[in-house]
Amino acid sequence: MENPRWKRRPAGSTWGDWGPDDQLGRLNLVTPEKVLQGIAEVREGKNFCLSLPLDYPGKSVLNPRRNPPELRPTQRNGKPNMTYPLRCDDPTLLDIVCDDQVLLTLQYSTQWDTLAHVGQMFDVDGDGKMEDVFYNGYRAGQDIVGPVIYRDGEEIPSHQASGARKLGVENMAVSCVQGRAVMIDLAAHFGRSGKTVDYEDLMTVLERDKVVIEPGDFVCIRTDFAQVLLDMKKDPDVKILSETTSALDGRDPRLLQWITDSGAVALLADNYAVERSPARACMDDVCASLPLHAHCLFKLGVYLGEMWYLTELADWLRKAGRSRFLLTAPPLRLPGAVGSPATPVATV
Numbered sequence: 001m002e003n004p005r006w007k008r009r010p011a012g013s014t015w016g017d018w019g020p021d022d023q024l025g026r027l028n029l030v031t032p033e034k035v036l037q038g039i040a041e042v043r044e045g046k047n048f049c050l051s052l053p054l055d056y057p058g059k060s061v062l063n064p065r066r067n068p069p070e071l072r073p074t075q076r077n078g079k080p081n082m083t084y085p086l087r088c089d090d091p092t093l094l095d096i097v098c099d100d101q102v103l104l105t106l107q108y109s110t111q112w113d114t115l116a117h118v119g120q121m122f123d124v125d126g127d128g129k130m131e132d133v134f135y136n137g138y139r140a141g142q143d144i145v146g147p148v149i150y151r152d153g154e155e156i157p158s159h160q161a162s163g164a165r166k167l168g169v170e171n172m173a174v175s176c177v178q179g180r181a182v183m184i185d186l187a188a189h190f191g192r193s194g195k196t197v198d199y200e201d202l203m204t205v206l207e208r209d210k211v212v213i214e215p216g217d218f219v220c221i222r223t224d225f226a227q228v229l230l231d232m233k234k235d236p237d238v239k240i241l242s243e244t245t246s247a248l249d250g251r252d253p254r255l256l257q258w259i260t261d262s263g264a265v266a267l268l269a270d271n272y273a274v275e276r277s278p279a280r281a282c283m284d285d286v287c288a289s290l291p292l293h294a295h296c297l298f299k300l301g302v303y304l305g306e307m308w309y310l311t312e313l314a315d316w317l318r319k320a321g322r323s324r325f326l327l328t329a330p331p332l333r334l335p336g337a338v339g340s341p342a343t344p345v346a347t348v
Contacts, residue, residue: 006124006137012260013299015136022136023171025115025301026265029216030179037216038180038326042347048313050329050344051110052226057307058234062241062272063108070103107339112331113304116144116167116338118297120288135301138166144338163336172303172340173333179265181218181327181346184211185314192224192244196276199254211323215263218327222314223247225271226307241272250275250292251282259292260300267296268305268329268344305329305342313346322348 001009001016009015018028060067073082077089082100086093107113119134132140132150141149141158143166149156186197189205197205205211213219225245229236247269249255259267267274275292288294296302317323326347331340 003137005139006133007126008122008124009137010122010299014301015299020136022301023115023138023167024175025135025303026216026263027172027175027177027301027303029263029265030175030177031216034179034216038178041180041322041324042326044348046316046348048316048346048348050220050308050310050313050346051342052230052307052309054104054109054341056109056234057229057236058232059236061236061238066105066108068108069105071100072102074099074101104341106332106334106337106341107306108341110307110309110342110344111305112169112172112329112340112342113293113297113306114164114167114169114172114331114338114340115297115301115303116164116169117304118290118293119144120294120298134167135298136167143167161336164338165336167338168335169331169337169340170333170335173330176328177330178326178328179216179218181220181268181325182211182213183220183222183310183314183317183323183325185209185222185318186246187222187224187314188318190246192228193246194243195246196249196280197246197255198249198252199258202248202255202258209323213262213264217262217264218266218268218329219262219264220308220310220313220327221248221267221269221271221274222310223269223271224311225269226309227270227311229307230309245271247271247276248274248292249280250290250295251280256292256295259296259302264302266303266305267292268308270308270310272306274304274306305344308342308344313348316348320348 003016003020073080082098084097086095115135121130124131124133124137144164145160146162149158223246329344
């Protein structure tokens with residue numbers, strides 16, 4: 001398979017399957033037929049909001065690099081533009097104006113991970129030299145650019161505007177991200193045990209709940225993490241969160257193969273990273289710190305959603321004896337961004 005950016009692709013990857021310049025990955029599987037399948041799941045006309053408030057989890061305990069949003073007024077004539085009476089400028093005007101702005105860490109709360117979020121070192125040229133690349137061979141420092149280029153252990157100023165020139169979140173937004181979704185309710189089976197869920201565990205849950213996942217489906221995974229987080233009222237305790245809520249075992253090769261074989265478009269969990277983080281110890285000389293992220297975002301073009309609020313929807317589906325629903329979840333159409341807040345809506 002010829003490609004202008006790579007001669008070798010990772011084993012088992014989907015690189016090039018949808019063309020040499022593909023930036024959508026498995027979103028290509030969300031065909032009009034898959035959207036209609038999602039719409040066919042709407043029987044009650046009832047909606048569920050699947051996002052946490054954007055000021056959750058609170059503080060910067062879960063990730064010191066991600067900070068709560070800072071909301072403030074814009075400025076009008078050097079004054080805060082919040083409950084601003086226009087009569088200050090013109091006594092004939094009756095209007096009172098509010099206008100604000102936000103400094104927002106895009107992956108602080110309920111979020112999408114794009115295909116530009118995690119890459120890996122891989123010998124794409126077949127010359128024995130490892131390159132820093134992302135899904136479908138897009139290059140770090142060229143297609144996804146930071147203020148510094150890392151080359152042979154050196155940091156070189158890039159003198160380029162930072163951002164994802166390829167694989168950015170705007171590609172997701174234009175695709176609209178709507179289709180059929182399926183709920184896997186780990187919390188209903190494992191409670192708040194803090195279980196690391198492997199392939200056998202997952203298959204047991206799917207069999208007991210008669211959950212069927214088909215290519216082109218979005219997969220939601222309820223662990224109760226988001227509910228525990230809400231109950232902590234913006235004062236998160238990482239130890240309690242880790243010890244009481246489930247996560248997938250990213251080091252389980254059979255679990256990773258199941259993701260490959262399932263045809264899932266995205267894994268959308270209510271926990272912090274979908275997979276257990278930190279992951280189990282790696283026995284190889286070199287390995288990914290987040291192996292499920294690498295498998296999904298780097299190899300397969302499968303998107304990840306984190307800290308989605310699934311409690312009310314999962315409870316309703318279980319009571320109704322259902323597992324499928326219509327999901328509508330576009331990210332911000334912000335060119336160049338590698339992640340995005342999400343305000344997903346489930347309709348049943």
